[in-house]
Amino acid sequence: MLAGGAVAGLGACSFPPARPPVPGGRLRVATGVSSTADTLDPAKQGVVTDYCRGNMFYNGLTRLDATLRAQPELAVAIETRDARTWTIRLRDGVRFHDGRPLDARDVVWSLGRHRDPAVGSKARIFADRFADIRALSPDTVRITLDGPNADLPVILGIPQFLIVRDGTTRFETANGTGPFRCTEFLPGVRSIGTRNDDYWRGPVRLGEVELFSIADDSARINALLSGDVDLINAINPRIVRQLQAAGFAVMESKTGGYTDLVMRLDRAPGRNRDFIAGMKALLDRKTMQSAIFRGYATIANDQPIPPANPYHAADLPQRAFDPDRARHHFAKAGMLGTTVPVVTSSAAEKSDDMGVLLQDAARRAGLNLDLRRVPADGYWTNSWMKVPVGFGNVNPRPTADIIFTQFFSSDAPWNESGWHDPRFDRMLLEARASTDEALRRRIYGEMQHRIHDHAGVGIPLFLSLLDAHHPRVKGLKPMPSGGLMGFDFAQHVWLEDA
Amino acid sequence: MNPLFGMIARRLLIALGTMVLVSLAVFATSLLIEGDVAEAILGQSATPQALAGLRAAMHLDQPAWARYLDWAGGMVAGDPGTSLVTGLPVAALIGPRLGNSLALAGVTALVAVPLALTLGIAAAVRRGTLFDRAISLGTIAIVSVPEFLVATLLVMVFAVKLRWLPALSSMRDVGSMGDMARMFVLPVAALACVVIAQMVRMTRAAVIDALASSYAEAARLKGVAPRRLVLSHALPNAVGPIANAVALSLSTLLGGVIVIEIIFNYPGVARLMVDAVAMRDMPLVLSVAMIFCASYLLLVTVADIVAILANPRLRHR
Numbered sequence: 001m002l003a004g005g006a007v008a009g010l011g012a013c014s015f016p017p018a019r020p021p022v023p024g025g026r027l028r029v030a031t032g033v034s035s036t037a038d039t040l041d042p043a044k045q046g047v048v049t050d051y052c053r054g055n056m057f058y059n060g061l062t063r064l065d066a067t068l069r070a071q072p073e074l075a076v077a078i079e080t081r082d083a084r085t086w087t088i089r090l091r092d093g094v095r096f097h098d099g100r101p102l103d104a105r106d107v108v109w110s111l112g113r114h115r116d117p118a119v120g121s122k123a124r125i126f127a128d129r130f131a132d133i134r135a136l137s138p139d140t141v142r143i144t145l146d147g148p149n150a151d152l153p154v155i156l157g158i159p160q161f162l163i164v165r166d167g168t169t170r171f172e173t174a175n176g177t178g179p180f181r182c183t184e185f186l187p188g189v190r191s192i193g194t195r196n197d198d199y200w201r202g203p204v205r206l207g208e209v210e211l212f213s214i215a216d217d218s219a220r221i222n223a224l225l226s227g228d229v230d231l232i233n234a235i236n237p238r239i240v241r242q243l244q245a246a247g248f249a250v251m252e253s254k255t256g257g258y259t260d261l262v263m264r265l266d267r268a269p270g271r272n273r274d275f276i277a278g279m280k281a282l283l284d285r286k287t288m289q290s291a292i293f294r295g296y297a298t299i300a301n302d303q304p305i306p307p308a309n310p311y312h313a314a315d316l317p318q319r320a321f322d323p324d325r326a327r328h329h330f331a332k333a334g335m336l337g338t339t340v341p342v343v344t345s346s347a348a349e350k351s352d353d354m355g356v357l358l359q360d361a362a363r364r365a366g367l368n369l370d371l372r373r374v375p376a377d378g379y380w381t382n383s384w385m386k387v388p389v390g391f392g393n394v395n396p397r398p399t400a401d402i403i404f405t406q407f408f409s410s411d412a413p414w415n416e417s418g419w420h421d422p423r424f425d426r427m428l429l430e431a432r433a434s435t436d437e438a439l440r441r442r443i444y445g446e447m448q449h450r451i452h453d454h455a456g457v458g459i460p461l462f463l464s465l466l467d468a469h470h471p472r473v474k475g476l477k478p479m480p481s482g483g484l485m486g487f488d489f490a491q492h493v494w495l496e497d498a
Numbered sequence: 499m500n501p502l503f504g505m506i507a508r509r510l511l512i513a514l515g516t517m518v519l520v521s522l523a524v525f526a527t528s529l530l531i532e533g534d535v536a537e538a539i540l541g542q543s544a545t546p547q548a549l550a551g552l553r554a555a556m557h558l559d560q561p562a563w564a565r566y567l568d569w570a571g572g573m574v575a576g577d578p579g580t581s582l583v584t585g586l587p588v589a590a591l592i593g594p595r596l597g598n599s600l601a602l603a604g605v606t607a608l609v610a611v612p613l614a615l616t617l618g619i620a621a622a623v624r625r626g627t628l629f630d631r632a633i634s635l636g637t638i639a640i641v642s643v644p645e646f647l648v649a650t651l652l653v654m655v656f657a658v659k660l661r662w663l664p665a666l667s668s669m670r671d672v673g674s675m676g677d678m679a680r681m682f683v684l685p686v687a688a689l690a691c692v693v694i695a696q697m698v699r700m701t702r703a704a705v706i707d708a709l710a711s712s713y714a715e716a717a718r719l720k721g722v723a724p725r726r727l728v729l730s731h732a733l734p735n736a737v738g739p740i741a742n743a744v745a746l747s748l749s750t751l752l753g754g755v756i757v758i759e760i761i762f763n764y765p766g767v768a769r770l771m772v773d774a775v776a777m778r779d780m781p782l783v784l785s786v787a788m789i790f791c792a793s794y795l796l797l798v799t800v801a802d803i804v805a806i807l808a809n810p811r812l813r814h815r
Contacts, residue, residue: 035773037583046541117551120539124548187584188773189765218650219761226657226665
């Protein structure tokens, strides 16, 4: 009956009864991505829709706040002396949807299962660092890492580490501790959450959330305009004004995601450092910000740590758009009048447009850029990090350590420009092991300087995420961890007329 | 024995063979696509160890022929297997969506076929008149506009501006026949635009052909009334090509409506197929491909049978 009965009903000539209004109201949310890969298994979550669904039904040990610091959720205290052995005390009086109280075994199971390859966890790279996870008492868990990492509380707040009940292996429905109970889950169709009156924070205000996706941008907008949905994500900056004129609200979340110019340092022309310096001076950030993103982007400074991150190096002088300086560098490199191919793709958001602006600026500096647009399909395997000059796109990451480890250390899996800096690698380990805030701030500051000066990437802007909603949806606030209130709108918003 | 039964039996046999070939072709093609389901699931987190572990857990480390036989054996026994991505039975994933797709295709056929036949016959009878030209021009115009544009325009006018109809067709709050009808209006209208043109043009051409034949001429000289001339002399001979045109048009209604399913957020099998291919979920891909193949063969066979039944010459051969 659950299985699309309302739609298939025509064939069977049976109709479900009209549904009575829900106390607290029913919020209908349409995101841009969903497929049969939709999952209730936190370990497999990979897209916005998954994260939103997961946060409806589950809680994490911690959750990131508006400054990207970890706040306790199911954990009330996380303590360590050496950043290696961590003791986690669990919140009292938390119950799963099936009524069973939360205890340490649930946490041991939820974190431990990521190490099993058959689970297919997207967080295995983090879980493999858990050398031992042990229940010390019903409300205390001890995690021993294979090396010190002061960021563990933040890592425990990533979406894949939501807490499921001990022994859960099947995820046709969700048994979590979250603010909503799962009353319907059809992968690629919809998820429905009904208010959990037994929620440990106290019941939330919404009565019900219906979460589904409309992949087509204009269809999603039309559904909002026609009143068929209340909240949508992934708005194109170009239509913000029209939506606002029609009486709808648009929320901008300033995140740390970016589209970057990637110049391989291990082959020509990036082997010549003057080419790199010249190209970085050709990024016209202000024009990109206003013309391509209509202002919904933040000026960046060729380093990946966004202003919302506590370790952002604000003292790093802003690199200016300077074609004369670029010409000087290109002349030094003996490249004036030569032609350099640059690969762009719609896979790297807006890189096609950025390429055009860059080409125009390069002409003024005496360099010809040969723009090669390639299809999005297969871009990440065939072109990204393989062509000498191209574009990449990086989603927001919660900590400086994760960004540096995944994208900038010498052995990083996505070391986009092929940058090797032994000092940077040493600093990364030193900061990871240290719980001394001042020291970490100093180290991370210098690491950003090194990327700004030497890496083969130009990061012109941090991109904002735009959501739009009906004015009757109240309580939405932008979060730096992601759109839709850091994927956690469901427990915070309410409907004005319900 | 009635020759019709012999033909049906022969057709069924050929259909079975065709389906085996198609399943082999689909499976072979899937081996050519880069990436597998384990890579699709892990995405950026696909480290070599994680991939190896997940592949072993999904039996992807077995040789290709063993995986194919595993699926085919299950299919013969009536069990199309388990989706690798969701872990749910393939039948449970397909079932409700197939119902949805059949409902949409059925309603569209009920609207589009009578309308197309009527327009086609009327245009043929009044060949060369203003009416005929209007029909011809109109069908060409509609078939030339891409369906996503038709669908989006319909939504903008009837859902956004006028607010008469819902923009989405996946709503749960269906309480009455009226709600159901409202939900179907826009997708059916958009789909009808896509399939009607072809049927109208084929019907018109077939009827004109029949009307120009010598037996129609003879009937006309004999003094048969125009209405009877069209309905009982020309039409039976035109039914063959018309039925074929209808079958071809309708066969796109099941698998070829991805655009409509996305714009109206209608959970049907076309979207399921696209998802399955994107995730390289082979048991699901193969099973849906079999459905598309079977429905196509069924429609074509039905069209042939209709042509035979309608035409006395073929019936008694």
